[in-house]
Each structure stands twice: as structure tokens, then as C-alpha cells.
Amino acid sequence: VENTNADFYTWETNTLSFSAPNSARIGWNSSMAMDDWFFTEGLQLTVGKTYEILFAYRSGGGYIEKLAVDWGTAASSTAMSGTPVFDNNNIDGGWYSGNGRFAPSTTGVYYVGFHGYSDADQLYLYVDDVKVVGTTTWTGTVDNDWDKPGNWSDGVPDTSSSVIIPPGLTSYPTVAGPTTIGALFVESDATGDASLLNDDLLTVSGTTTVQRYISGGVWHDLSASAKGQTLNSLYFNGNPNVWLTQYDEPTNTRTYLTNLNNPMDPGAGFEIWVATGNNVILNYRGALQITDVALTLFSTPPLSYSGPEPFGYNLIGNPFASAVDLNLGSWWLTDVSTSFWVWDPGAGSYKDWNTSTVTGSLAGGIVPMGQGFFVQATGTAPSLTIPMGARVHSSQAFYKSAEAVKGDTPVHMMLTALYGNAYDEMNIAFLKQAGEAFDIYDTRKMFAFDGNTPQIYSEQSGEQLSINGLPMITEAGISVKIGFVAGTDGMQKLEAGLDNLPETEVFLEDLVTGDVQSLVEQPAYKFEAAVGDEPIRFILHFNPMVTGIDDQTANSEVWIYAYDGAVFVRSKGKSANEKKETRIYDMYGRTVVQTTAQPSTLNRIPVDRTKAYLIVKVVSESGVTTRKVFIH
Numbered sequence: 001v002e003n004t005n006a007d008f009y010t011w012e013t014n015t016l017s018f019s020a021p022n023s024a025r026i027g028w029n030s031s032m033a034m035d036d037w038f039f040t041e042g043l044q045l046t047v048g049k050t051y052e053i054l055f056a057y058r059s060g061g062g063y064i065e066k067l068a069v070d071w072g073t074a075a076s077s078t079a080m081s082g083t084p085v086f087d088n089n090n091i092d093g094g095w096y097s098g099n100g101r102f103a104p105s106t107t108g109v110y111y112v113g114f115h116g117y118s119d120a121d122q123l124y125l126y127v128d129d130v131k132v133v134g135t136t137t138w139t140g141t142v143d144n145d146w147d148k149p150g151n152w153s154d155g156v157p158d159t160s161s162s163v164i165i166p167p168g169l170t171s172y173p174t175v176a177g178p179t180t181i182g183a184l185f186v187e188s189d190a191t192g193d194a195s196l197l198n199d200d201l202l203t204v205s206g207t208t209t210v211q212r213y214i215s216g217g218v219w220h221d222l223s224a225s226a227k228g229q230t231l232n233s234l235y236f237n238g239n240p241n242v243w244l245t246q247y248d249e250p251t252n253t254r255t256y257l258t259n260l261n262n263p264m265d266p267g268a269g270f271e272i273w274v275a276t277g278n279n280v281i282l283n284y285r286g287a288l289q290i291t292d293v294a295l296t297l298f299s300t301p302p303l304s305y306s307g308p309e310p311f312g313y314n315l316i317g318n319p320f321a322s323a324v325d326l327n328l329g330s331w332w333l334t335d336v337s338t339s340f341w342v343w344d345p346g347a348g349s350y351k352d353w354n355t356s357t358v359t360g361s362l363a364g365g366i367v368p369m370g371q372g373f374f375v376q377a378t379g380t381a382p383s384l385t386i387p388m389g390a391r392v393h394s395s396q397a398f399y400k401s402a403e404a405v406k407g408d409t410p411v412h413m414m415l416t417a418l419y420g421n422a423y424d425e426m427n428i429a430f431l432k433q434a435g436e437a438f439d440i441y442d443t444r445k446m447f448a449f450d451g452n453t454p455q456i457y458s459e460q461s462g463e464q465l466s467i468n469g470l471p472m473i474t475e476a477g478i479s480v481k482i483g484f485v486a487g488t489d490g491m492q493k494l495e496a497g498l499d500n501l502p503e504t505e506v507f508l509e510d511l512v513t514g515d516v517q518s519l520v521e522q523p524a525y526k527f528e529a530a531v532g533d534e535p536i537r538f539i540l541h542f543n544p545m546v547t548g549i550d551d552q553t554a555n556s557e558v559w560i561y562a563y564d565g566a567v568f569v570r571s572k573g574k575s576a577n578e579k580k581e582t583r584i585y586d587m588y589g590r591t592v593v594q595t596t597a598q599p600s601t602l603n604r605i606p607v608d609r610t611k612a613y614l615i616v617k618v619v620s621e622s623g624v625t626t627r628k629v630f631i632h
Helices: 573-577
Strands: 012-014 023-026 036-039 043-045 051-059 065-072 086-091 096-102 108-116 125-137 162-165 179-181 183-186 202-204 208-214 219-222 242-248 253-256 270-274 280-285 293-296 313-317 323-325 339-344 349-354 372-376 383-386 411-419 422-430 455-460 463-470 478-485 490-497 504-510 516-518 524-529 536-544 558-563 566-571 580-585 591-597 602-606 612-620 623-631
Touching: 051 065, 051 086, 051 162, 065 096, 065 125, 086 096, 096 280, 108 125, 183 202, 208 219, 219 313, 219 339, 219 372, 242 313, 270 313, 349 422, 349 463, 411 455, 422 455, 422 478, 422 536, 463 478, 490 504, 504 524, 504 602, 516 602, 536 558, 536 566, 558 612, 558 623, 566 573, 566 580, 566 612, 580 602, 591 602
Parallel strands: 125 162, 162 183, 179 202, 183 208, 422 463
Antiparallel strands: 012 023, 023 125, 036 108, 043 108, 051 096, 051 125, 065 086, 065 108, 208 280, 219 270, 242 253, 242 270, 293 383, 313 372, 339 349, 339 372, 411 422, 411 490, 455 463, 455 478, 478 536, 490 524, 504 516, 504 536, 558 566, 566 602, 580 591, 580 612, 612 623
């Protein structure tokens, strides 16, 4: 020990310990700040190797203590490096796990120093379970095999190794057989999260730490990536300020959480806001979750059901030290929809995925490590299993457009609403088994709860949908109403993604301006909108491309159909540049409408009829087209 401030208080052993029989403790001086050290024995260390200092620490409770850890060539404060590898000036409450790393520049004997520097008139500072071990860092240079030396910085880990798995890599370890190590760190930063698979085969004799990077100034949905956590894992003693909420299904609201002793049970979801300008790293220290997590009405946490829409939503979370694939493994859903929603703070909106439709804006249906997500209970006995078999390696931390996998995705399109850096997405998918009424192939729209992000959705059978599963497109075409809610007044933008919608013409009709635009020819559409505008702003018209002479007409460049109280005349090629004399008759031959449609790829003609068949005749220079349509 070194009593640097030369008072009457110094480090000594004490029976209040993290593990028996004792700890190191130093008391307070009522008038003088603490400035006291204790040092480990001399350690023979090797140049080029990184070492990990592991320890437990705490304050006496109710008083703030300060602790720094450094290393050097002698058991003296003046021989320390001067750059602490650990420094916490806001220690309050029970035991915490601490760690720091260093790499000596030459081979020799080194000492680790623990420096208490608390303010005057505080209480006690404790340190226990000090361990210094060699580290080996996963590089993934070769592949995913844990047992290959080429994948590690300092060889395959042994029983005393501190294992570091950093973020930002392309390959992550998969444990092949029973393995024991000394400590484990699964790291996270702004670039993403590290990952570990088959961790049920791994025994960690020391501390396991799984991190989660959180950016300040936006809400994040999260869950604990290790067992035995409390809300204290999300709190930094008020520095920076943190706000925590939990979604309450029976009231369809959010409740602020203040009791830091509340547990973070495996599979439970939480919401966190860290003060703007402060990016933090959460450290979950505890055993990994290595079994399926089953959630029911009676589990901890429970799945709750208070009735049909707008109720039934539950915020749960990924409990594993890796990402999970929503379409992989046995999820075993009962009285729970096949729709999932993930809050994306970067976009300011929810991403979604429907495992029946295998479509959505959530990239590949991947839920990152430590990520909270919503499900919806649909009946009185909801149950859901988050399976070990769903675990996958993925460094996905921030969401972009869903990546289509050929052969695994249905015919569908994506429509994105953008304003500045904020955006929202919806999908329309066409499947043989889907119906026009709401079914398992549809996902309800979950609107953003915060911010000024534009919101876009389709409206079908009285439902607002972010994923709309519809029957396959026939020659009659399909038209879909599109709702748009501006988050900020001004110029807005829509962008269509049509890579997975082959041989289909898609027209966007703006009900406010009357503009009609081919999204195949021009996938981006700009328009003015304001907060509070009527939401049903657009109609999407889907029609199969006409590739040759069809049976209904002598002019293969004109197609006629009806939707929502209007007749539509779709044209291509030469006919799109011609005027079209259009006459509409009822079934008794009486003229209902007579008009001249101006040159355009799509003309909309309102009709004052409902639930009636009409005959439509279009005459242009290119020919005559006649068709019977039904007005709903």
C-alpha cells in the first residue's frame, strides 16, 4: 500500500467481500480527499501480449467513491504509466465488475495499482477478486472456427484466457465443442455488435461481459444479453442522465421506470433514452442465456392480452449473445401474430417483418443482439418461444432497406417515404395464398411514437398496413389506397423499390394534384404536404405488362379497368401520346360518361355509379378498345 496523502487512512483487508474471505477497503477522511494506492505483486509479463485486469468494486452505499487502475514497473504511484486503464469517478451502491487492458512494450516485471481518490467526507471504497490474465482477441481471419489458431491474436484460448470478441468484423466465432476459458468480453461500438454462437458449449470461470452501444438523443428498444441483470445495468448514476420506460399492453401506453432493482428478465424488452450528446456502452455482466426462452401469460416476463386491436402489443427482446433470424428455428407462436416490429432510431420509424409473407423492411428479418422488438398477442392464451435455433452471426446494428434474397422472397414492392434523414417504409406483397381481407400475410402499421418522421402505409379492408399481402396480380390489375402522414411541413419524397416485382406496371396516382406517374420509369416522386393533411393521398395501380396482342382489344397498347368509383385507361407506347375519345355506357346502352382523355400513360375518369357493370369504349388513332368493367 501507499498512503500518498499521508493521513491516517490506508487500504486494509475487510470481511465485507464479493467472495470470501475478505476484500481490500479504505475509509474516509472527513476533511481531506482520498489519495491512496495498493499494488499487486510483481507479474512477469511478455512484450507484444495484451493483459486483462479483472476485479470487483463497490462503495459503502449512499456516498460517491472514485477509483482508477493503472500499471507500471514498480509498486509505486510514481512508477505507474499515468494513463489509467480503468477510471470511475461515480461509484455508488453494490458490487460491480471492472476491467482494463494494457500491453507492455518490453518483457519484464510489472505491477498493477489501484488508486482511490474519492472526495473528502465520503464513506468506504472496496476492491475484491483481483485477477490479471493474458488475453486473446478474435480476429476471424480464417473463418468462424473457434479452434483455429489463425482466428486469434494470441492463439486459441485456454482455461485462463480472457477472450475478447470485438465488433466490426466479417466473421465471428462458433464454438465446436465443450470449452473452458477464464473470462469473456463480447463487445459493441458505433459500428455494430460482436457475436458468439454455440455458447451453450462454453464454460467461463470468471466474468462474462456482453456490451451494447447506445447513442444519445434518441430512443432505443433493448433487452439484456446476459442473465441476472437489473435496471442498474442501464443507469450511470445520473452521469449522463438516462430515462427508462416499459410498454404496458393493457393501457397501450409507456410507463417510466425508476426502481433500479427491477429485474431485466430474459426476453423482456425496455426502452432507453440517454441524454443528447452522450453515447454510452452498456455492460451486461452475468451468465449467457443458453436455453430457449418461452413467454406465456404466466411467464416472467409475461405476454399480455387485453383484447383485439389496438391492444395485444408486447415489447419483448432478443436474450442471446448473437442476432436472431425471425424465419429460423421453431418460434412456436400460439395466439400471436406472425408480424414483428423493431424500432429504428436512425430512421425514426418502425421496421417490420412478417414470417408468413417473408417480407418486410427489417433487413433480412434479423433482430440484432440486445434488441427489443414488438409482437402482438391475438388471443386469450398467447405463447411464444424465442428459440436457440434462431441464433445467427450478424453485425447488423442499424437498419436500412431489406435485402431481397432470390428464391426466399415473394413478389413484392417497397415504398419509402423520406424527409431529410428520417424515413419510413411499407411493403405490398403478392402471394397465391393471400386474400384481400386481413389475414396472416398482413402486418398492421405501427406508427412512430416520437419525432417528425413521415409515415406511410396501405389501407385495405379497413386496416392500416405496413405489409399488405394480396392475391397475385391478374389481367384486371389491382389498385391499393396509400396513406401518408407528414411529420414536418414541406417537400416530401417517395421512392419505390421494384426489384422484386417483375413484369408489372406500377402507377402512382396523387389524389391531391391529380398527377399520375409510372414508378417503373421514374421511381421517385416529390410532392408538398403538411402535418394534418388528409392521410389517404395516393393510389397505387398494379397491372401486368402488355407484351403482345391480348384478347380484349385490337389495340394492345390500351388497358381498361375500374377501381374506387372510377374508370382507368392505361396506355403505353404510341397510344400514351394520343388523345382518347372515351364513352362509358350502362348495360342498357345509355351513355353515362362521354369525355376526351388527354395524352397520358394513365387517365382516371370518375363515374357516378356503384355496384354496376359498365361498357367502356376508347377510340384513338391507334385503334378501338372496348371492355366491360364492374364499379364497386
